[in-house]
Amino acid sequence: MELVISIILCLASAVAGHRPIHNVLNYGAMGDGNTDDTQAFLKTWKAACGDHNGSVLLVTGKGTRKYLLGKIEFTGPCLSDVNFQIDGELVAPNKLWTNEIDTWIQFRNVPGISVYGHGSIDGRGFIWWNCLSKNQCRYAPYTMEFMGCNGLKVNGLSFKDSPGKHLVVYKSNDSILTGLHITAPEDSPNTDGILISDSQHVIITQSTIGVGDDCIAIGPRCYDVNVSNINCGPGHGISIGSLGENGAEDIVEHIHVSDCNISNTLTGVRIKTWQGGAGHAKFLSYSNINFNSVRGSIIVLDQYYCPHSTCPNKTGNVAISDVSYKGLHGSSTSDVAIKLACSSSVPCHGITMDEVSFFSTNANHPLLSYCINAVGSSTGNVRPDVPCLQR
Template sequence: MASTVLNFSASLLTLFFFFLRSADAEIGSSNIFSMQSYGARGDGRHDDTKALVDAWAAACSSAKPAVVLIPKGKKYLTKHTTLSGPCKSSILLMVKGSLVASPERSDWSKETVKHWILFSGVTSLTVTGGGTIDGNGKIWWQNSCKTNSKLPCTQAPTALTFYSCKNLKVENLKVVNSQQIQISVEDCTHVKMSRLSIFAPETSPNTDGIHITRSRDVQVADCTIKTGDDCMSIEDGTENLHVKNLVCGPGHGISIGSLGDHSSEDHVNNVTVDNVRMYGTTNGARIKTWQGGKGSAKNIVFQNMIMDNVWNPIIIDQNYCDSSTPCKQQKSAVEVSNVLFKNIRGTSASEEAIMLHCSSSVPCHAITLENVKLTVKGGSSDAKSTCQNAEWKKSGSVSPQPCGFSN
């Protein structure tokens, strides 16, 4: 009798969960807005921009959580697209297939050339799905002044821009061959980015992997970034950024800055970069600021990093100058302070493994190196270090030891 009651109860429970799943499926299906349903061809040749915009508009108008679906096995060619909020409920952009940028530079006007896909003012947005965002950037790289100095310097689109978004998740995506920056996070709060595979050729100019500015409470984890510029660029207004489990290279490394260009006042505060492997990058852990600027870069931690054939494994440069003409000596500078380089080991591609080149008028201070061991790749010579106007101390073993050591 007891077993009969138990079996009957189990059957009721199974039936209950069956109807529950069916109801969830029905609710979910009624809130899925596929590009295919809005006329997209998905052949990689015809323009599917309107289908994406229309699917987004319908999802954004839904009072229930909605899904914008990029179906698997298809390539959707799109031009500049702005996907705006506020929306009535949360949005899930499910990228199963591929979004491919138009290869024609003429498809971008002066007003739209900064962006390919722009998300603006959206709250509770998730972008995921395992699919691909392909910037088709080759034609842009060929026409860059950094590729050919005889060409004029012009702007190029960022593949994915998130502007003024709150409660944002970007995860499980491939972002490749962006025209310029791959992913840019601007004026956003409460952001989580994870399991991203970001790739562009080493020779592609300005193709930063993840760019963050004027944003706070941002987490980046479990990403692989191979690109032609900074794996991550962290700029003005970034606060409470935590980066963990990153593989970087090729590229220019992880850079805080540049800050203070054009005499601007810039601030970066509370940044932690933890558990990173760098392979063949130009820089490793880097802070770069222009002379003439104002502001601060403070409370910064680079820790648990492995350098493999990195040209500048540890570098602070308060005299940064990315200009065709020499930069004039200036008195003001962005203050760099409370910086920790901890548990950093590996090999340098150059003899100069540590560079602390700080401002004579605003020296960097409260710089700590703890348990650092860097050697020259191949062991043909000893690693060296240089420092200027740097107030620093060490904890544990530090090799090579910067000049002007003080406890």
């Protein structure tokens, strides 16, 4: 899989070398970190998107360029595929600029878009987190979002300090995200590294993510998402969900997480659903994952997800089935390393564990498991023991 991804990205780079180049500096961008370059970027995009020959939109980093951008939307479809090369630094306005659910940099309806480079994207989230902590803001914007961008490729970029989620992929099938570096303070609220929603055939690999919420969140209506070779932490681990909010019928299938390192996170790998929801999450697998000093439970199946102080009891839930855990090892600072909290009305089925072993960071404190309304089996060394899984 990694070899195939490398070949695809190398071919894309080679093709880019023979494309017409539209440099933002030639369209009026200053890149001094003080001048608003939004209109210059839009002019460059218009030229690149309207080029029949398959162009490169270049955000040069020469001379340590820093580009101040306001809210900006790059819309398609374009006349040919566009390569968006970011080698400079993009910085958000250092002010509160919206009161709504919003995104700072958005790509909409641009199939085949490739966004890559050695550049960085700074969301300047501190002012937003302070506003949220004082309950003076309801929302904080995402940093970058792709909507309707089938065949998307994002490679090599660094993201930091997003006000809200860093990178969102929505209704964009056949996407590859690789070589990303995403960071935000551990206490920054709702700063997920990557959120995938309503998308199929997605690959996320070879990236380092340390944020204040989920390193990677896989939302509703996702199919065939493969996550591998991720270094995650700090943050809340790698999550599926939440699903079924406000009674929604959500479906998630064929999600595979493998060969990852998760350290100093709130949880490890988690599936979370709301009471009262409907639909299903099935054919989910976790393999060859190492954990270090996870503060809560490492494995979490939570059909009673409630991020508030209280949530009403409701019947019905998103059905969880055919979930496998194989080759998971590491340490927890919590009492309960494995938590399977499944619904009495819609129990979890087909849960399997094979060679899953965790130990406490406190040598004198044995780890426990919690299991309710879950049916499945365990083989090999499973520690702590999970009584509801047959051996």
